[in-house]
Amino acid sequence: MSLYLLFDIGNTRLKWAAVESTQQPSDRQKKLWAYSGSISSKSLASPEHRAELADYIAKTLPKPDAIGFTCVAGKEAIQNLQSLFPQWSDITWKQLVGNSLFSGVRSLYQDPSQLGSDRWAAVLGARALSSVNTLIINAGTATTIDLLGANGVHYGGWILPGLELMQKSLESNTAQLPLAVRNESSNGFGLSTNNAIIGGCDAAQLGAIQYAIQLAKEMNHPVEKVWIDGGNAKILAAEMGKSKTQSSLSIESIEGLVLRGVWAWLLQNP
Known part of the structure; x- marks a missing residue:
């Protein structure tokens, strides 16, 4: 049995x-x-x-064939x-980069x-999962939005601050705005400062996504599938699901999209 060990830092x-x-x-099976696992990137230091x-990892897994x-x-x-x-010095480490x-x-x-x-790994992961016009969103520290055509062409994308960065920037750069806390009542227009911040940051993210969908349509690559990964994936997927204008889209929150991309690339470069 061959085993691949994958990392996403x-x-x-x-x-x-x-x-x-x-x-x-x-594969979409639960197992x-x-x-798998996840720790703070700072732990590597x-x-x-x-x-x-x-x-x-070494005690949990047998020796992998590739990393x-x-x-x-x-x-x-x-x-x-x-x-x-x-102890695994004979294993070759293979790094996926933007121009792989x-x-x-x-x-x-x-x-x-550059x-x-x-982003490139997420594009490859999305391609492994579907072959239609796809919007790929990685909602982490930064939020990245990329368009992949059914023809296999990556048409570029955007990078914007993630939800926490947006919220923290308001706290850090204003005199009276606090660091907002998400709660179940943060829907629609905010009726408190806390909810106005949460709702405003959500709206900024969703507005960029909606604009990307519209732009893809104007480019004759109408989005059929949206994959969302990252720490804020479930939040954005839930908010997008509430939008009537996006009801025809297949929107799915998925874990490990970047890891899937590294895996797909590794299969082509054993």
Whole structure:
């Protein structure tokens, strides 16, 4: 049995998963991520936390046949990651970057080497799951929105502050606005300062998504599927589900879209 170990080092979280050769990135079974986990990306900077992570993974899994990863947290994070398993020194680490080639998908980015590797991995993950005109949203520290055509062309996308960054910027750069707390009554126009902030930040995110959907239609690539990943995925998916203008879209919150992309790429580059 072949085993692939996958890592996604984001600005906030380090995520990992192990998958068997009998599985495919298109699989939707619940047990797909039977071996998986997530910790703070900052933990990689701590020798103690690295030792704990390495010990946990090595004791949980058999030796993998390959390790694939993507990282947007800087070179030091990559070095710390690759120091985890000295006992597996014969395994090649394969890094997916923004200009990594993938059969069936290409990007129109002016300089693909500057395309965020997490965005590119999410595009590849989305392609593994569906082959229609797709909007790919990664709602994490930043919110990224990318358009992938049914023809396999990535038409670019947008990067905007994530929900927490928007909320914290209001707290940090104004004299009287507090750090808002999400609650169940945060719907529609806010009737309190707290709910006005939560609703306003949600509206900014949803407005960008709605504009992306409209723009894709004008480009003759009307969106049929929306994949949403990241820490705020369920929030945005729920809010989008309330919109009557998006009722015809297939909107789905999914975990591990970036990991799926790394996996799909690794299968093409064993």
